[in-house]
Amino acid sequence: MPSPMGGGDGEPVMLAFLNARPDRYWIEAFAAERDAFKSEHRLSDLRLDSRGLVVTGPSGQLRSLTAHLRNFVHRVSRISLQRRVLERLTPGTSTGPGSAEHEAARRDIDLVSRMPAVAIILEEVSRATGMRFATVARVSDTRWTACAVYDTIDFGLRAGQDLALETTICNEIRKHGQTVVFNHASTHPLFACHPTPALYGFESYISVPIYLADGRFFGTLCAVDPQPRELDPATIQVLEDYARAIGVELDQASRHAVHGPAR
Template identity: 50%
Template sequence: MHELGIDIEAIGRIPAVVSILDVVSHMTGMGFVAVARVAGDRWIACSTKDTIGFGVQSGDELDVETTICHEVRQHRTPVIIDHVEKDEIYCGHATPQMYQFQSYISMPIYLSDGSFFGTLCAIDPKPRKLDTPEIRGAFTLFAELIGLHLSSNETLKATQAALRTEREDAKLREQFIAVLGHDLRNPLASIQAGTRLLRRNPERGDMVLMQMERSVQRMAGLIDNIMDFTRGRLGGGLSLEINPDVALEALLQQVVSEVRATNPDHPIDCAIDLPSVVPCDAARIGQMFSNLLVNAVTHGTPHRPVHVMARIHEAVFELSVTNEGMAIPDEAMGSLFQPFFRAQVRASQQGLGLGLYIAAEIAQAHGGTLAVASTADATCFTFRMPLQLV
C-alpha cells in the first residue's frame, strides 16, 4: 500500500478524530474541517467533515501548490484568516479565490520526532472570528493530540514488530538446538560404534573406517550448513567470490556424478548446454545445485529419473531440477525456503532442513531468483540469474 494510504488508515484508527472535527465545526462555525496529510507534492484528506458541499472526502487529493497548507508546511507556523477580503496578506491570494472561501485556519501537526505530518484545517465561504486565544489554543491542543496518537500508534506497531521478531528468533533458536542435537548425534553415534567395532574386530578395519569417514563427511556437511545459516541469518548474507571465467558445465557435471555415485538406483537425465563462461561464485553455485539435486532425489519417485537442465537464454543463466512424484502440499509451499523446514521423508534421509534455505540465499546473493512449481506429476526448482547483474 502507498505510504499516504497508510497515513489515511492511521488517522482512521484514531477514534478521537471524528469528535475533534465535530467540535471544531461547532466551535468555529466552519463548514469544512479536515485532517490533511501534506507530503512532497501531495495534499490528501485523511478525515473530513463537510456541511457546505465542498466535495472533498477522505482519500481525495488537491494540488498541494494550490493549498495554504503547503505554506504551513514550509514555514511551520499556523495560518488563521478571519476575513480574506480584509486580510493584508491573503486578500489577493489565489487559493481563496480558487476554493471560494472567506475564512480559513490551518494548524500544523507534528509527530513526536518533530517531523511534519500535515494539518488540522478548516474553511468556510463566510467570514468567521477565528483569531482568538481560545480557538488558537483549541486548534493547537487538537493538533498535538492527533500527533500524539499517530506517534503512539507507530511506537505500538514498532513494538509489536520487534516482539514478533523476538518470538521468531526464539522459535528458530529452539529449532536450531533441537535439530542440531538430533542430527549431529546420529553420525557421532556411528563413529562411536565404529571405534568399538574396531577394538573387537581389527580385521574389519577397512570397511569400518570407510563408514566412519562417511559419518565424518556428513557431520562436516551439517556444520557447513549451520555456518551458512548463521552467515545468511545473522551476518548480512552469504559472501561471494565472483570469478568472471567459470566454466560451469564441468562443475555441474561433477555434482551430477557425485550424486549418482551415492544414489546409483536413481537415474539422472542431464541437458546441460553452456557454450560460454558464467560469471559466478562456482563453489556456491555447485553447493546450490547439489542441494537441489539431492532434494529431488530424496523426494522424487524412486527409480524415476530426475531431469537437470542448464542453459543461457537471453542473457539469463537458467538451471532447473525436476523430479517426478506427488505435488508439494499447498500448506508447505510457503515454507519450503524457510530454515529448518523438513518435509516427511525417510528417517535416514532427514537433514537439518537448511538445504533449500541455503540454496535460496545463494540465489539471492547472485542477484538471481529460485522458484518452485509443483503439480501432481512433477516438481521443478528453477534458478535464474541475469548475467549482467553479476
Template identity: 45%
Template sequence: MVQPDDFLFADVEKVKQIPIVQTVLEVICRSTGMGFAAVARVTEDRWIACSVQDEIGFGLSVGEELEIGTTICNEIRGSGQAVVIDHVDENEFYSGHPTPRIYGFKSYISLPITLKSGAFFGTLFAIDPKPNQLQNPRVIGMFHLFAELLAFHLDSIQLMERTRAAMHDLATQLLVPNDETRQYRHISSHNLQEPLRKLRTFSDMLVNATDRYEIEKARELAVNIRSSAQQFSMMIKDLSDFSGLKDSDALTSVCLDHVVADVTTQLQPQIERRNITVETDRLPSIMAVPHQMEQLFFQLLDNAVKFCGHDEPPRIRISSRELALHEIDDLLPEPLQMAYAEISVEDNGIGIGDSQLEKVFDIFARLPTGSFRQGEGVGLAYCRKIVRNHKGIIKAEANPGKGTTFVITLPLSR
C-alpha cells in the same frame, strides 16, 4: 484518490485509526461555526484528505487529493506556523492569494501536525465561505490542543507498529528463549495497551471539555495525555534497548572488581544519602562484553540500593566463589568445559515472595513497591538477558522481610 499501493495510503489509514478524529472535527465545526474541517496529509508534493467534516457541500472526500501548489497547507509545511484568517478580503497578505479564490472561502484556520520526531505530518484546518471570528485565544488554543492530540495518537500508532514488527522478528528467531517469546506477546497485548487506553480515554475527555469550553479542565487533561504519551515512549525505548542486547558482541577480559567499583561510584550519591554499607569480596576477571557487564551490575546494585535496609541499617554484600565441577553439572543443562564463578549480590531489604521469584525477570514486571519510572520493570530483565548472552544463569533467592540475593553463574573464560 489515493490507492492502497500508494506509500501515503498507510498514513491515511493511520488517521482513520484515531478514534476521536471525527469527534474533533465535529467539535471544531460546532464551536467555531466553520462549515468544513479536515485533517490533511501534506508532503513536499502531495496533499491528501485523511478525515473530513463537510457541512457546506465542499465536496472533498477522504483519500482525495488537491494540487499541492493550490493550498495554503503547503506554505504551513514550509514555515511550521499556523495561518488564521478571519476575512480574506481584509487580510493584507491573503487578499490577493489564489487559494481563497480557487476554493471559495472567506475564513480559514490551519495548524501544523508535528510528530515527536519533529517531522511534519500535515495540517488540521477549517474553512468557510463566510467571514468568521477566529483570531481569539479560545479558538486558537482549541486548535493547538487538537493538533497536539492528533500528533500524540499518530506517534502512538507508529510506535506500536514498529514495536509489534520488532517483537515479531525477535520472537521468530530460533535463539530467542521461550519465556521471551511469551513476554513479547504479553507486552504487545497488555503492557503497551495500558498507556494507549489512557491516551484514548483522556483524549475523549479533552474533546468533551473543549466542546463545553472548560479550558482549565482541558489543560489538565492535556497534561495527562502528555504523561501517558511519555510513559508509552519510555516503554518503547526500554524495549528497544532490551532487544538490542546481542550475544554476538566481541568478548574481552573484564575485571569485575573494576566494574563494581565504577558502578558503585555512579550510585555513590544514593548510597551516601541512605548511609548504605557496601561490602565487596575479591571478584574474578571473566571473558565478557564490558558494557554489558557494567549494565548487569548497575541494575543489580541499583535494585539493591532501592530496597535494602528494611528493619535495620541498610547493607549490600557482593561475594564470589569458584564452583566445583559437580555443582556446574547440577546448575546448567549444557555447561561449557571450563571453570565457572558464582557471584552473589545480597541486600537486607523487604525481600521477594516465592511466587514472584521468576516474575521479577520478566520485561515490565513490577512488584507493588512504587510507581512506574523509566527503567523500572526492565532492569532485571536486562540482567537475565545479559547473563544468558554470556552462557550463564541468574536466579533470585528470597527471604521475605529479611532481604533478597541475586546469584549469577558465569564462565570464567571461553
C-alpha cells in the same frame, strides 16, 4: 463577476467572467456538472464561450443566481483539480518514488481512519470555529491528501482525496511551520490577493501544523468556511492543542501498527 446581458432571442442572459482560461480538466468537470445545475435553477442554457460562462434563463432566476453560480464555479474548480491530481498520481509502474509516496499516503490514511478521536476532534473544531468544513490533511513535499473530513457544506472533498499541493496554503505551512488564520479573506491585507481562497471559495480559514514526537511534520488540522468567521486567540489555542493531541495519537497508533498491542 456575473453581469446581465440581453439574449438574441429576447431571453435574459448573464455572463460570468472566469479568472483564467479553462483547461481540459475544468471543461470536463463543467460538462459533468452543468446539467444538474441547469435543472436545479431552471435555466434555459449554461455554456462556456471565450469570455466565460453564459447563462440564459428567466430574469427572476438570474437575479438570485450570483451566489449559486459562484459556488458552482468553485465546485467545478475543485473537481477539475482533483482530476488533475488523480491523473498525476496514477502510477504507471509499481516501483519508483511516486509509487512509494502513494503507498505512504495510503498507510497514513488508514492509520488516521483507525483513530476514533479524530472524528470527535473535527466535529469539535467545526463547532468551536463555526467553520463547516474541517479536515486532517497529510502534507508532504509532493502531495496534499485528506485523511479525515468533517463536512456539512458539501465542500466536495472526502477522505483519501488529494488537492494539487501547489494550490494549498498547507504547503506554505509545511515550509514555515506556523499556524495560519484569517477571518475574512476578501478584506485581509494579504489573503485578499492570495489565489487559494478565491480558487476554493472560502472566506474564513485556519490551519495548524501537526508534528510527530520526533519533530517530523505530518500535515495540518484545517477548517474553512465560505462565510467570514471571527476566531479569537482562545479558539486558536484550542485548535493548536487539538493538533498536538493528533500528533501524539498518530505516534501511538503508528507504534501499535508496527509492534501490535501491548501485552
